[in-house]
Amino acid sequence: MKFPKAKPASPATRALEVVPPSGPTAWLTTFTAGAMTFLCVFALALSLASGRLATRWSEALAKTATIRLSAPTGQMQIQTDAILATLATTPGIASYRALDDAETRALLEPWFGPGLPVEALPIPRLIEVVEAEQPYDSEGLRQRLAAEAPGAVLDDHTRWRRPLVEAASRIRLLGVLSIALIGATMAAMITLSARAALATNAEVIRVLRLVGAKDSYIARAFVRRFTLRSFAGAAVGATAGLIGVAALPAADAAGGFLTGLGFTGLGWLWPFALPPLAAIVAFLATRRAAFRKLRELT
Amino acid sequence: MITFENVAYSYGGGELLSDVSLKLAPGSFHFLTGPSGAGKSTFLKLAYAELQPSSGRVTLFDHDVKSLSRDDVARSRRRIGIVHQDCKFLDHMTIAANMALPFTVSDRESSPQDMEDLLGWVGLKHLAGALPPQLSGGERQRAALARAVIVDPDVILADEPTGNVDWEMSLRILTLLVELNKMGKTILVATHDLNLIRQAKAQIQARVLRIAKHRVQLAGADL
Numbered sequence A: 001m002k003f004p005k006a007k008p009a010s011p012a013t014r015a016l017e018v019v020p021p022s023g024p025t026a027w028l029t030t031f032t033a034g035a036m037t038f039l040c041v042f043a044l045a046l047s048l049a050s051g052r053l054a055t056r057w058s059e060a061l062a063k064t065a066t067i068r069l070s071a072p073t074g075q076m077q078i079q080t081d082a083i084l085a086t087l088a089t090t091p092g093i094a095s096y097r098a099l100d101d102a103e104t105r106a107l108l109e110p111w112f113g114p115g116l117p118v119e120a121l122p123i124p125r126l127i128e129v130v131e132a133e134q135p136y137d138s139e140g141l142r143q144r145l146a147a148e149a150p151g152a153v154l155d156d157h158t159r160w161r162r163p164l165v166e167a168a169s170r171i172r173l174l175g176v177l178s179i180a181l182i183g184a185t186m187a188a189m190i191t192l193s194a195r196a197a198l199a200t201n202a203e204v205i206r207v208l209r210l211v212g213a214k215d216s217y218i219a220r221a222f223v224r225r226f227t228l229r230s231f232a233g234a235a236v237g238a239t240a241g242l243i244g245v246a247a248l249p250a251a252d253a254a255g256g257f258l259t260g261l262g263f264t265g266l267g268w269l270w271p272f273a274l275p276p277l278a279a280i281v282a283f284l285a286t287r288r289a290a291f292r293k294l295r296e297l298t
Numbered sequence B: 001m002i003t004f005e006n007v008a009y010s011y012g013g014g015e016l017l018s019d020v021s022l023k024l025a026p027g028s029f030h031f032l033t034g035p036s037g038a039g040k041s042t043f044l045k046l047a048y049a050e051l052q053p054s055s056g057r058v059t060l061f062d063h064d065v066k067s068l069s070r071d072d073v074a075r076s077r078r079r080i081g082i083v084h085q086d087c088k089f090l091d092h093m094t095i096a097a098n099m100a101l102p103f104t105v106s107d108r109e110s111s112p113q114d115m116e117d118l119l120g121w122v123g124l125k126h127l128a129g130a131l132p133p134q135l136s137g138g139e140r141q142r143a144a145l146a147r148a149v150i151v152d153p154d155v156i157l158a159d160e161p162t163g164n165v166d167w168e169m170s171l172r173i174l175t176l177l178v179e180l181n182k183m184g185k186t187i188l189v190a191t192h193d194l195n196l197i198r199q200a201k202a203q204i205q206a207r208v209l210r211i212a213k214h215r216v217q218l219a220g221a222d223l
Helices: A011-017 A026-062 A073-088 A101-112 A138-148 A158-200 A202-210 A215-246 A265-296 B040-047 B070-077 B095-099 B112-121 B137-149 B167-182 B194-201
Strands: A064-069 A093-098 A125-131 A152-155 B002-011 B014-024 B029-033 B055-060 B080-083 B155-159 B186-190 B207-212 B215-218
Touching: A011 A215, A026 A064, A026 A158, A026 A215, A026 A265, A064 A073, A073 A093, A073 A125, A073 A138, A101 A125, A138 A152, A158 A202, A158 A215, A158 A265, A202 A215, A202 B070, A215 A265, A215 B070, B002 B040, B014 B040, B014 B215, B029 B040, B029 B167, B029 B194, B040 B055, B040 B155, B040 B186, B070 B080, B080 B137, B095 B112, B095 B137, B112 B137, B137 B155, B137 B167, B155 B167, B167 B186, B167 B194
Parallel strands: B029 B186, B029 B207, B080 B155, B155 B186
Antiparallel strands: A064 A125, A064 A152, A093 A125, B002 B014, B002 B055, B207 B215
16 A cells, blocks of 8 residues: 655644534534624625715705895895895805795795795795805804894704714714624624534544644634634625625615615725634634633643 | 652542652653552653642653643653553544644654654554544554654653553554663553563563552562
């Protein structure tokens, strides 16, 4: 019989070989990493979409303001002219215009129906203001309007904008928290799995110790196996998650938030970071579990 | 090599070994005998630092085992070949790979020629590619002995190495141990097989120790 020659394997590969290749915990690690990464892709998509939404709402509402003028009939045009004159000399305003009766009627039509006699009703005059790149001083403008047109009220949408942006920001925070929780759960599951594997392989560990293996060597063998399993599971999970996100409806204005729940541009690269991250989590969790268990197995 | 100074070991509230003093000199051959449960395996475990003495001092290569770190113990084990009655292997690896384990765990390469020679020496060359569960009791013992000596250890500790094999195989294993002793290795064999001890004493100078009443004593001429 020809003597089998030793394979020219690296020390790391040989360390991997001393742990039995399969075990009851093998599928658990891979499945956990895959499932958690799949969920993580969606949490990431939610978080990124919420961030985009918060930015979009913030930018859209921040650029416009409305001046609402309520004045007696005789004063309405005089104060309107005064407001327009004030706006013309206010820095930081890109454009402004008073809405005519037809536009006002169109705004009220959803509530009062068509044919509303706007001119016969004491409806406030609305003036739309668009902010320039350099924003105007809203407090200064308020004071000047109070002096020039006492019936004018400047509404810069802060009232509306703040809760919307806060809501979107909190959804984004929830997404980030979800990712952290998913990571922690994955670490806990892999830790349990690693401890179970070490307990199952107590006899293997005994043999390795008898022939002079250090704890670091034994731990390395288990850590490498669990890290590779987690990476493989996470790669499958991330791929499935990406396919799932890609299958979501494309973003459109009518769909609003729900149809914007995906990745855009470089955001598509984020899920590719998840398998290495899962491997790092598995590496740290298994290493910690291995050294603790090895001390117990003395 | 290995010294015991007034060593005691207690287990479960009772004293298993008491006031044991012994020195395993380089190149010596010792048998350790005594009834089952007398503490032979415990003595060996104290000798390779798997157990710590309850009192007294065990010195391994001039170092008190209590002062050794876990890594130091692992390094010391590389200088000791250990053979058990229930010799354990990694069942998913071939006999050749199992024999190379002492090299593998210290990130060193084993020479294929040395491996082939060693397998030939223990008569297992034809089983190099076999898995441990495919081997008989005697073959497993010889493979364990080969694994114990592959890194050229200073000391070989064997716990009932002939416990699971027939007389013919016992003599074969004894012959291997005697050859190792003649090569300068320090040997300590725990056994209850007095015929084996007599057979060995016919070939070499071996001291026989007996565990009785928790103490290790030099056995008399009745052996």
